[in-house]
Amino acid sequence: MAGEARAFEDIELGDELPVEHPDLSLPAIRRFTEGSEMRFPRFLDHEAARAEGLPGALVPGLMSQGFLLALLHRWSPGCTVRKIDTVFRGPLVIETEAEVTGAVTDIDEDERTVEVDLTIVDDSGRTVVVGTAVVEPAA
């Protein structure tokens, strides 16, 4: 589904994006590895991941970034994401809970784009992903 486009003029610096809880289940991770062809044990098997010194099987970084893109597309239906930049600050273990959200931090009147801060916080309160995106609203 895609909703009504959010008008550029209606977006203000400081606007908060909704908080979402992405699906970190093993079936979701498997589906992502099908799409990405990144079928590494560290993403699919807790024991294999721990053998590499990791706390458990990890959500692929690109999948985390994908959650943020999906959030942006729902917040601003029909938008074009011109750039997304994420820093992975800590591991996000599969089959846990996380919160994805963001906030508008800049408005470019000339380009008609907005810059958005993005974060993913795990269930211990650790911020595991931070980043920014430049978004061109559809309207």
Next chain:
Amino acid sequence: MILDLHTHSIKSDDGRAKVENYCKWVRKKELPLDGFVLTEHRQFDDTSDYRHLEDEYGLVILKASEVETDYGHVLVFGVNDDLVNSFDFARVDNPLPDVLEAAERCGAFAAPCHPGRRNVGLFAHYERKGPVEGVHTVEVLNGGSIPGEDELSVERAVAHGYRGFGGSDSHIVSRIGYCATDFDDDVRDIDGLVTALRGGRFAPVSFREEEMDRDD
């Protein structure tokens, strides 16, 4: 007077915040900040001039550095040419005693940041190697801390008799002001900040709960 003593801009390799956007955010969100200090990773930015932003937004914007030592990261306020020539800001393993001595000698102020951080914070190193003379102040509240780290920082700082301050450690705009430092005195420039830090009349403050309230 409340200042966020620990922020990063796009000048830091992992920073994503433009300084003007910090200013806009502080004003738009009506954060209880009178200013902030840019503590860029492993460098001192001696080229950027933010005085026009100070005038436009009515904020104090100061520049400092976050350097790396064999006992963890250290914030250095009052960076000058003498200090820059005293040790290599780009190095990841400067001996902490050398950094502390150089800061003292050059009229600057050095204080370990996020000392409660697992594995790499000051107090983790203390457990392995023992305490270091010359540490007197540490960052006890850090906006990037995971649960438990600030509590450890506070507990160990008290045990060692260290003073404590706060900073957000923001790398993105929306995290500025998560933690800060409340000074009794007015601070308008970097010399004033160093004097105020030396004077010890300050306290760490956290605005995390209020940030959460704003999200509701």
Next chain:
Amino acid sequence: MTDLQAIRDEWVGVEFESAEFTIDRDRVIAWAEACGETDPRFTDPGNPDFQAHPNFTACLSTGRMMPENFPRIGSGFGIDGGKTVEVHGPVRPGDTLTGRASIHDVYDKTGRSGTMVFVIHRMDFTNQNGELVSTVDSKMIRSR
């Protein structure tokens, strides 16, 4: 101790590999659905603007993340430290992309995991019309 400045001087900006990729429709859909995407532009082949998720190109690899003869830096398997994707145009199923790989930067720093070396790998993707559609910077981290 590895001389990172010497490595930067020798390798940064040098294109070391290229490869062609055909964008597969089913993979594009699987990727978007797994990420919880609900915008039909990315999940519905019948949508007039059907295209790959903006960061899909970040999974396309020439086979090597480092140039041949690149110095062995640090240890461990390497961790994904972050990705930057700049979108220049849509990538559509059926497109043939040419990806060109280079090293964009090399540096070290300390963090929660100790002292680490960061290598920024860049891929520029052009489509069958010669249009630049995507630039991907990948930050790889190794323990020092």
